Amino acid sequence: MKKLILISFCLILFQAGRAIPFHRGVNLTGWFQADNARKIQFRKFGKKDFTDIKKLGCDVVRLPVNLHGMTSGSPDYTLDPLFVSMLDSAVSWAEELKLYLIIDNHSFDPAVNTSPDVVQILTKVWPQLAQHYEPRSNYIIYEVLNEPHGISNQLWGSIQQQTINSIRSKDTRHTIIVGPSGYNSYNDLAQMPVYSDANLIYTFHFYDPFLFTHQGATWVSPSMEPLAGVPFPYDLASMPACPPSLLGTWIESSLHNYSADGTVGKVKSLIDIAVLFKNTRHVDVFCGEFGVYIPNSDTADRANWYAIVREYLEEKDIPWTTWDYKGGFGLFKKGSDELFESDLNVPLLTALNFTVPEQHPYVLHPDTVGFRIYDDYVAQGINEASYTSSTLDYYSTLLPNNDNFCLYWTGGPQYSAIVLDFVPDKDLSRLVSSGYALDMIVRGNGSGMKMDIRFIDTKTNDPNDHPWRRRITLSDAMPGWDKRWHHLHVPLKDFAEHGSWDNNTWYEPEGKFDWSAIDRFEIVAEYGSFDNKEVWFDNVIITNQDTATVLQPGPIGIKEPVANDDHPSLAPRPNPMNVSTTISFNLQESGPVRLSVYTAMGIRVIDLVDGFFAKGAHTAAWDGRDDHGNMLPDGIYICRLTCNKKMEYCKLIRAGR
Numbered sequence: 001m002k003k004l005i006l007i008s009f010c011l012i013l014f015q016a017g018r019a020i021p022f023h024r025g026v027n028l029t030g031w032f033q034a035d036n037a038r039k040i041q042f043r044k045f046g047k048k049d050f051t052d053i054k055k056l057g058c059d060v061v062r063l064p065v066n067l068h069g070m071t072s073g074s075p076d077y078t079l080d081p082l083f084v085s086m087l088d089s090a091v092s093w094a095e096e097l098k099l100y101l102i103i104d105n106h107s108f109d110p111a112v113n114t115s116p117d118v119v120q121i122l123t124k125v126w127p128q129l130a131q132h133y134e135p136r137s138n139y140i141i142y143e144v145l146n147e148p149h150g151i152s153n154q155l156w157g158s159i160q161q162q163t164i165n166s167i168r169s170k171d172t173r174h175t176i177i178v179g180p181s182g183y184n185s186y187n188d189l190a191q192m193p194v195y196s197d198a199n200l201i202y203t204f205h206f207y208d209p210f211l212f213t214h215q216g217a218t219w220v221s222p223s224m225e226p227l228a229g230v231p232f233p234y235d236l237a238s239m240p241a242c243p244p245s246l247l248g249t250w251i252e253s254s255l256h257n258y259s260a261d262g263t264v265g266k267v268k269s270l271i272d273i274a275v276l277f278k279n280t281r282h283v284d285v286f287c288g289e290f291g292v293y294i295p296n297s298d299t300a301d302r303a304n305w306y307a308i309v310r311e312y313l314e315e316k317d318i319p320w321t322t323w324d325y326k327g328g329f330g331l332f333k334k335g336s337d338e339l340f341e342s343d344l345n346v347p348l349l350t351a352l353n354f355t356v357p358e359q360h361p362y363v364l365h366p367d368t369v370g371f372r373i374y375d376d377y378v379a380q381g382i383n384e385a386s387y388t389s390s391t392l393d394y395y396s397t398l399l400p401n402n403d404n405f406c407l408y409w410t411g412g413p414q415y416s417a418i419v420l421d422f423v424p425d426k427d428l429s430r431l432v433s434s435g436y437a438l439d440m441i442v443r444g445n446g447s448g449m450k451m452d453i454r455f456i457d458t459k460t461n462d463p464n465d466h467p468w469r470r471r472i473t474l475s476d477a478m479p480g481w482d483k484r485w486h487h488l489h490v491p492l493k494d495f496a497e498h499g500s501w502d503n504n505t506w507y508e509p510e511g512k513f514d515w516s517a518i519d520r521f522e523i524v525a526e527y528g529s530f531d532n533k534e535v536w537f538d539n540v541i542i543t544n545q546d547t548a549t550v551l552q553p554g555p556i557g558i559k560e561p562v563a564n565d566d567h568p569s570l571a572p573r574p575n576p577m578n579v580s581t582t583i584s585f586n587l588q589e590s591g592p593v594r595l596s597v598y599t600a601m602g603i604r605v606i607d608l609v610d611g612f613f614a615k616g617a618h619t620a621a622w623d624g625r626d627d628h629g630n631m632l633p634d635g636i637y638i639c640r641l642t643c644n645k646k647m648e649y650c651k652l653i654r655a656g657r
Contacts, residue, residue, distance in 0.1 A: 020201060020284045020319050021138075022100040024310075024352070025060035026053060026331070027289065029324040032065040032090075033106055037083035038395050043380040050093045052340045053325065056354040061099055062288060062321040063090060064106035064146065067129070068121050077124040081603045082395055084132060088628060095137050102177060102321070103129070104143040104288070110219060113150025114181070119159040123166040130171035135630065142167060143177035143288070147184045147205065153191035156181040164197055177286065179203040184288065186270060189277040202281075204274050205289040205323075206309060209261045211254045213305070216296030222249050228296035230255075232305045234262035267305075268312050275316045287313055287320040291329035299334070299347065307351035322352065337362070337424045366430035366516065370543040373420060373521060376405045383423050385520070388416035396536065397603075401441040401485045401552050404604050406538040412525040421520045425458055428492065429516040431542060437491045439548055440540040442474065444481035445556060446533030450474065452526040455495065458517040459502065466500035468513040473526075483555035485538070489546045551647070569648055570641050572622075576653035580623040583608065583639055583650075590615045591644040597622060597652065598638045605632060613643075624654055 028049070034040045053061060070083035087103070094101035105126075108114070122145065133140050144163050148156050160178055167176060178200050180188035186204040207213045214220060215227045226243035236259070242252045260266065278285040290309055292302045306322070313320050323329045326338045331354075336343035342362040349356045372379045378394060386392055390411035400406035409418060428436075438453070454471035472490050479486035497509040523537070536556075539548060569588075572581045585595065595609035605626040609618075622639075625631055637652040 020286060022060035023314075023319045025058040025062065025100070025321040026056075026325040027062045027064060027104075027321050027323045028053075029064055029327050032063060032070075032083075032087070034066060034069070036066075036069050037080040037086070038393050040083070040086055041378055041384045041394075042086050042089075043377045044383070045090075046380055047093045047096075049325075049340075050090075050097055050099060052357075054097050054099055055357055056331075056349065058354070059098075059100060060102065060319070060321060061094060062102040062104050062143075064104045066107050067103075067105040067125055068107035071121075071125060077121055079125065079128045079132075081599050085603055085605075091133065091136060091140060092628070095139050098139065100139050100141060102141045102143050102288075103133075104146055104177075106146040108146050108148070110147070110149070110183075111221075114145075114148040114156070116151065116155060116159070118145070118148075119162055122159065122163040126163055127166045127170045130167045130169075130174070132630065134171040134173065138174065141175045141177060141201075143203070144179070146179075146288075148179075148181045149183045151181050153181045153188055157191075157193040161193065161195065164195065164200075168197070173199075175199050175201060177201045177203050177288070179288070186274040186277075189274060189285075190280075194281070201284045201286050202277070203286045203288040206271065206274075206287055207290060208267060208270050209254075209258065211251070211258060212262060212297065212301075213292045215293065217293050222246060222251065224251065227251065229298070230258070230262075230296075231298060232262055232301045233264055234259050264308055267308060271309070271312055271316065271318075274318065278316075278318070285318055287318055289323040290320065291323040293328050294330070294334050295328070299345075303345075303347040303351040306348060310352050339424065362424065364425060364427050364517070366427040367542075368430060370431070370436055370541060370545075372539075372541045374407055374537065374540040376400075376403050378420060381423060382521075383421040385419040385421045386417060387419060388412050388525075390416060390530070392418065398536070399552050399554070399556060400536075401443075401538040401550060404598070406441075406536045407540075408534065408536050409523070410530060410534040411532065412530045414525050414528050416525050418523040419520055420522070422518060426518040427516045428455075428518050428542070431544075432492045432515050434544065435491060435493075436542055436544045437489050437546070438472075438495075438540070439487075439489045439543045439546070441485050441487055441538040441548060441550065442479050442536065443483065443485045443556065444474075444479075444533065444535040445483045446481055446530070447476055449476075449481055449530060449533045449535065450527040451530075451535070452498075452522075452524045454498065454522050454524065455492075455515075455518050456520050456522060457514045458519045460517075465512070466502040466507050467519065468500045468509070469498040470495035470513050471498045472496070481533075481535075485536075485550045485552055487548050487550055489548070492542075570639065570650045572639065572650060572652055575651075577622075577624065580621055581652065582619050582621050584617065584619050585641050585648075586617050587613055587615050587643055589644060593618075594640075594642045595620050596640050596642075598640060599635075605637070608639075622652070 028045060031045050032040060070080050071077040091101060144160055164176060180192050182188035184203055184205045189202065189204055212230045212232045215224055215230045217224045226245055229240040231238040242255050246252055274285055292305055325331060331345055331348060332338040332343045333345050339362055341360055344359060346356055378384050393408040395405045396408035397405060451474050452471045453474060454469045456467050456469050459465060459467045472495055479488055497513050499509045500507040569586045572583045574581055593609055593611065593613040594607060596607045597605050599605060608620040608622055634654050637654060639650050639652050641648045
């Protein structure tokens with residue numbers, strides 16, 4: 001018994017000696033929280049955003065991920081390779097910038113209780129991720145599950161222990177963040193078990209007084225959308241009346257109690273609950289979320305609350321990540337385009353003691369060069385805002401004309417649309433006058449299909465102004481739906497005015513379309529439902545070069561050409577491979593060559609060759625790793641050779657390691 005007590009005491013001392021290696025940061029929301037990997041808008045954020053966050057003085061990014069949705073589902077919950085490849089990029093950016101990255105398993109619905117069956121998912125998903133990232137740097141941190149709720153702390157504590165064990169079966173090195181039930185409430189910290197793992201950080205979230213931080217929130221019950229103007233700290237003269245729709249609810253009661261709950265002293269006393277847990281358990285504690293919803297809160301009061309909470313957390317040596325970077329609780333001005341150089345909320349950044357970068361008023365200048373709208377991914381600076389109940393996939397691997405993916409759409413009901421919103425708006429006036437065009441590769445498989453491709457300008461404050469349209473129409477005549485790729489190059493000046501639909505009213509064209517203020521680009525089922533017809537798009541760009549080439553001339557519905565192992569121009573030896581294989585290829589002519597390896601799902605994992613080669617025989621070796629040096633699992637891979645836009649394929653079988 002004395003020996004067990006001594007061991008426990010030593011574990012506590014060891015834990016207490018650890019120091020959380022990061023101090024302050026942000027939650028990077030609205031990115032990997034998509035329903036599944038194919039709905040992630042990958043270029044919504046990029047390395048520049050990580051760099052900007054670092055410039056603020058942050059040393060950590062908490063990345064919420066709908067991890068359970070990024071899998072094949074029951075029973076195996078195999079991680080989607082597309083998701084892993086995207087997450088790898090975020091991991092690499094963080095490591096390069098020396099930012100800690102918390103992979104936060106944000107698989108939760110605030111309105112649905114955490115099921116005890118979640119253990120079946122957690123203990124399958126986390127070992128896969130842990131095995132994948134075990135070789136990576138210590139900048140990577142795992143967070144088991146965001147805000148479990150509606151489940152007892154005793155049961156959740158057991159589930160969390162099983163998850164820790166499953167992670168440690170693959171990765172004994174990386175830090176794990178654990179939290180209590182009750183939405184990671186500070187009130188539930190003390191109910192957590194005493195975990196023996198010494199490499200843990202304990203987390204809680206802080207949103208008190210809730211009446212102030214969530215006024216205007218629609219996702220709580222009842223909706224707090226009508227509640228506005230609640231001050232912080234409490235001020236009798238500034239208190240709003242209870243909205244009629246909220247009379248008789250807990251919100252009315254909270255308004256009555258706000259004189260006690262809405263004080264600085266009360267805020268600190270609640271944080272002290274987490275401080276007591278930290279000091280009693282001798283463990284590291286981290287505040288993973290805190291913030292105030294923007295729409296209905298006073299700007300000055302909001303900044304004041306952040307300053308008080310941030311200062312007290314730091315006084316008590318508790319690192320933090322604010323919720324969130326961009327979004328409803330974010331660091332940018334209300335209603336802005338959230339541009340780092342122009343729209344940061346300076347008083348809020350000051351309250352958080354962030355480094356405040358110099359701000360410059362944004363001026364919309366005419367574009368002077370072309371730009372990409374879609375090429376494997378929706379381009380950065382464009383928000384995906386489609387309205388359709390049909391299947392829309394930006395990552396189709398069905399014979400894309402270029403690179404890895406093409407855009408696929410089917411079943412669109414009439415008036416549904418692919419919507420790509422330019423943020424900020426675009427001034428295309430100079431490109432129009434300079435002869436620029438919309439250039440794309442398009443393919444369809446059903447006669448009679450008809451759709452509009454259009455640009456829509458901005459709606460100003462002028463009551464006589466409307467969001468005017470210019471369009472072209474795709475049909476059997478152009479490009480023709482013969483299941484083959486077609487190249488379209490349409491000068492912007494050839495787009496025809498089409499009028500406007502505004503406030504449920506149709507307005508005929510008035511010659512008022514404004515190329516200098518373009519809000520969005522749309523592909524619309526204007527003329528009727530697509531039903532079971534399908535359409536694909538690839539390399540959608542604005543350019544003055546009419547040089548795009550159809551690289552995949554065959555019709556859809558055929559299998560990707562995969563040669564036998566004894567193909568005279570492309571041959572791996574050995575195949576199946578064990579440790580490595582050597583791929584021989586014979587070029588019929590000199591030219592630019594790319595030799596790449598893809599998964600069976602069409603995800604590129606590595607370029608083995610990328611350069612100019614002379615005519616004749618050559619070889620390249622592959623050791624079964626991706627371009628990050630990670631060993632890939634056994635399975636079937638495709639090797640693709642491209643030379644002077646001609647392609648050949650062969651199958652690689654990795655087995656028997």
